[in-house]
Amino acid sequence: MARATLVVETDAEAVLLPRQSRSCLGSRRSSANLEGHRTTDAPAEGRTPTNMDSPLLFVTVDKKPPSPDELNPAKIKDTMSQDKDIDGVLLKARTAFAKGKSKPYEFRKQQLKNIIRMCEVHRDEFYQALKEDLNKSVFESALTEIDITINEAKNALSNLKSWMEPYSPPKTILTLLDEAVIVNDPRGVVLIIGAWNYPVNLILMPLIGAIAAGNCVILKPSENSPATSKALTKIIPQYLDKDCYHVLFGGVKLTENLLKRKFDYIFYTGSKRVGQLVRAAANEHLTPVTLEMGGKSPVFIDKTANISIAARRILWGKCINSGQTCIAPDYILCSKDIQSKLVEELKKGIEEFFGEKPLDSKDICSIINEVHFKRLCSLLKEGTIVVGGNIREKDRKIAPTVLTDVKLKESVMEDEIFGPILPIYNVETVEDAVNFINERDLPLACYVFSQDKKVQKQFITGTSSGGICINDTVIYAIVNSLPFGGVGASGIGAYHGKYTFDTFTHKKSCVVKGYNAVLDRIWRIRYPPYTTKKHRLLAHFLGMRMTFCGPLFVNSIVFIFGLIVGQLGILLYKRFSE
Template sequence: MTNRFQSLFDLQCAYFLSDATKSYNWRIDQLDRMERMLTDNKDALCDALHQDFGKPPFEQLFEITVPSGVIRYYRENLKALIAPQKVELPKGLEATGNSGVIYKEPYGVTLVIGPFNAPILLLLDPAIAALAAGNTVILKPANTTPTTAALLSELIPRYFAPENVAIITGGREEISELLQLPFDFIFFTGSSAVGKVVMRAAAENLTPVILELGGQNTTIVDTTANLDIAADRIAWGHNAISGQWCIAPGYVYVHESVADVFIAKLKASLVKMYGEDPSQSPDLARMISEHDAKRVASYILPEKVVHGGRYDVKARYVEPTLLYPSTWDDPALQQEVFGPVLPVMPYGNLKEIVEIMKRKPKSLAAYIFSKNQAVIDFILGSLSFGGGCVNQTNLHCWIDSLPFGGVGNSGMGKYYGKAGFNALSNTKAMLIGNPDLELDVFPPYTGKDIAKNLSVFSGEE
């Protein structure tokens, strides 16, 4: 059966093979087009986000301003990023007129599959990195944000030629068909389950991938933490996008000696942010679907609700909810919640809970609230996770100097800023030899001082 997307893939492949995308001017032109698309259509894009699942104004603008900032980074640094980089060689090689150079070259035709929770930002950020690195891009937005996907499918052809950037809408059937094509690179953001499907398909063509997945992100609050700061930042970090954020705190371990005070402050933070009736708050997004509202509501154990607990599946609403004291046997700790239900667990011995967490799937993020550097160092040295914050939550995900990505079950590969450029580029390492250097390391070996000739490679004088 003919692949519906073969002709588009072939068009981008042929254009990439023309070497046009490798020029500085082509890359800057694509970045400029992306920036104009975001700027010219800011209001329409924000409105689409609100229509799809009630994103509040701050979360709408976040999806426009972050990609715009990434574009500015690449515009300011692109010449340095694409320039060949000289590297040191063993002294003997350099002394005899050889040099080492690293070239960054684009992979080719790149598929970017975006998620629903940040359907502009997490679709365009990888695309921006791909374009800066000189790749062509086919975008696949989430079908569960239909208004945003429809708007992007209208805007992309208006600002980009199809051989440079194209967009395909649809669902599982379209993704399956796209994954049959021999892309040069695939960037996927979404669930671990679908990430495995993408990786299996990529393996058929030995296509490199970046997988941005998720997991239950740990948060630890110790006895030295500023509890007011911790409560505010955890309340916001967990409930932004109604908890549908891959880096949201997934659960909290709080030291038993401050647990009651912390819970009280966390309740107060939620009321301060979303009011006594969060269903009326303009600052709380809705769940993406009735199915997800029902799923998240099923994690609410009435006997453990210390705040919230109300929901309306038809309205796709789940109230910001605190469950305490939670245990690892509770439904909310069996998988990533991806919603505004936060389990909180007391702990007495830090080493014991770290040993427990080390045996759980590695998370995309972790957050530590403490003023004790020895505690911070111990946790950072013992736990493996993608990235995170100390005395903050979530903010690390939009700083272009901090590579972003997961590890293990939470994904593979890093991007943002320089890391994104490097991830979407093949590193081509070259030894530039001295054309007149006589170096006899060839057979026959009898009677030759091979060690002397090889010393130039080892760095020996």
């Protein structure tokens, strides 16, 4: 029996996508399957977004389940890997940007509104796709994928005008009457490469900032989450401008061919290995990048911590998405004295969260594919299993597992785990823990459970990580007023909230200089012939920094002040010239 396919035809290209045994595309589902949530496949009446001339969808249904090869990124077939197709999409985006289509405030505002509407209208369709790819519960899908994206778009929408405004920095006395501003320039045509673990979130969150910044965008969702990527490929063109924003779905070949092209910026989320390839490709064109990767995020617990509360907060951070989270707690550092009580509380917490049979809990996600499932199962052979360790192959589930007696040379302590396995490694002192962390690649996150302010400060100032959270895990990533990103091996750059807008803008310096006869006399000291006296006077004026609001050349009060300063300057000039 031939493999079923989904063909998406647009005005610029045709994309052939491999299909899973069940698809959320083009089908209606019972609301009972989605725990009472409203189901719809189209915008509600009276809420039709712009660009509703959506692509045609042709779906054939095949009950045959996907083979491992079909889920293998290297085996996914895509026609968008063809050079002419990619070049056609890029040309369309570059033409739109050159015409300034993506830059006006009202245009950006409308696109952000459309993203909010898209997430609200197609919420259930995304839930179903996430269920197919990762077996995510509606609760997790809402919290970590849809609601967080809507909130990000609303935040950008409410702050868009102020973000776009030029910023007036402090000036020296010599430039007092000039207009000096920092202009937020869109970078141009940008490429966003998403990841499979949060396939909606990690495509739409950076997209929101890129739109707010006025860019045109090429989106490449992950081939490892095919149901969600297909949903995004279908839905996004119905809501966003088709000249400025394009979604391309395919496998490794597509990514390779995209990276051969010159983009004005590349935003990548994924593994360190692929991140290095992305950076190397970007270097060929001197293209700036943001790399959101990961690493082994440590947890330290000391005797002052509330072990019961700490255990549950660690478990929550570890078990979201079955540990397939870039900032999930990767391993625990604690003394032997604490370990026994900690293990006991972790065991209690797992039973409270997921019952006596965690594999039967609907709140436990599946591992993304067979390759990662087998990799994680091999880690269970390392150390000693003190909690959990159960697996179920048919739906790729692994019960939350705690390991002790792990060795540093074992994979579980060398590589990022990215699954529901939590090793505990013993250290005797705070200094030992700090040194342990500093001897390894810089992590994306660091978690410290201690009520001792000195210990907290030791980790805040004595270690380096993308972010640090005291007495909790993961939660800092949802504060959109904080930058989220890595350092060193865990990433380059940061985003969320205003920081995403800043990522996708170039801060262009702009000076508009008028003509003032008085100040022009002072500025003559910069002209040859050069003298020591001229240098001393110029250095003195350049060091005098003053801050005013608005374009100063139209401010009469400041102008008068400038005249006074100018006269003083003339007197000083004459004095030094004598």
